[in-house]
Amino acid sequence: MNNYHLPTPNSGWPAARAGCTRRDFLRRGGTAAVGVPFALSGVAKALGADALPTPSNLSNAKVAIVSCRDYGPRVHAAMKEAFDLLGGIGSLVKNKTVTVKVNLTGTNFADVFDRPVGESYMTHYSTVLALTGLLFDAGATRIRLVESTNSKAGLDSTVDLVGWDLGALRALGRVEFENTRNLGSGKKYAELKVPGNGLMFSSFHFNHAYEETDVMVSLCKLKQHITAGVTLSMKNLFGITPNALYGDEAGSEDGTAGRGVLHSPGPKSGARGGHIELPGMKQQEAESFTQPGARVPRIVADICAARPIHLAIIDGITSMGGGEGPWCGPDLKLTKPGVLIAGLNPVSTDAVGTAVMGFANPRAQRGTAPFSNCENHLLLAEAAGLGTADLTKIDVRGLTIKQAVYPYTT
Secondary structure: OOOOOOOOOOOOOOOOOOOOOHHHHOOOOOOOOOOOOHHHHHHHHHHOOOOOOOHHHHHOOEEEEEEOOOOOOHHHHHHHHHHHHOOOOHHHHOOOEEEEEOOOOOOOOOOEOOEOHHHOOOOOHHHHHHHHHHHHHOOOOEEEEEEOOOOOOOHHHHHHHOOOOHHHHHOOOOEEEEEOOOOOOOOOOEEEEOHHHOOOEOEEEEOHHHOOOOEEEEEEEOEEEOOOEEEOHHHHHHHHOOHHHHOOOOOOOOOOOOOHHHHOOOOOEOOOOOEOOOOOEOHHHHHHOOOHHHHHHHHHHHHHHHOOOOEEEEEEOOEEEOOOOHHHOOOOEEEOOOEEEEEOOHHHHHHHHHHHOOOOOOOOOOOOOOOOOOOOHHHHHHHOOOOOOOHHHOEEEEOOHHHHOOOOOO
């Protein structure tokens, strides 16, 4: 395995979450640059990592922003332009198995804003087709598209429902699909350790696809998130935790329920009854951090340490503002930033994505938008040595942030 070098159809939508309004979520604070908050001083110590990014991570702090206004033929050209600005991806993927984590955020494919879901909050087929073609062009030998869905159907059957052209994808080369909500085609779960013992988890049990790969790609949308502030390449990996082990029906390979138990402990019991035991969770931390705004960001940092991302791609052609999906309340809006963002380090790429959404300081502390109600997982990841979120240390290529910025707030 080519390891990343550290210093990784339901019917309708449910009602909006209580208190999950855009006004509450988007209380804007100051955006002056700040240092790593004092609360993170113990994070690096807990992880056995320095609070400052290492030279190897800084050398990967290159992020490309390119213009792309629609999902037509321009997507392929724009993505290639972004990769070229990064110095190409051939050395990363040639003769390799590449796993691409897409973002479906459920399996309800009803239109939002009178547009297909790929234009608002789910991965768009055009970006998958362009990426797959470019990966093969760069020498990849096998591409596995993955997502943990709340459906028992195979991932190919699920994406067929939303109109993906499976024949066109398979015609490009050896393309596989895996629903990673459980063991899937694997015989056992892969245990991946969190370097330095982690913040909330010391290890995770994942579907085999996340271990049996050389390169990990996160393909996501440019979105805010009620619980995590932003959901970009790193938060996208929250969905690689198998529902069968980390969902509200944990203990059953047939489990398809969501991951409420990861968000907060609560009075939940798994498929077999009794308290849900989450593989790899640290007991003391589980008891100390019980609110979603504290747990989810820490879990995101741990997942990305255990299963590092080699290539992060953010689709900001069109997306959604105000939350991560239609369940987040009435104050959502269609956004049209008209950009693709790509980078070799997920922390740096997500920091640039956060800035493009109009949040000038991606290293903001809790209480400042977009992290008004949660810890900042970019800072947690930075403290863990996964990369830098400091815009002054990131080599932004192509469009500047100022040229690309599209404010997600009012």
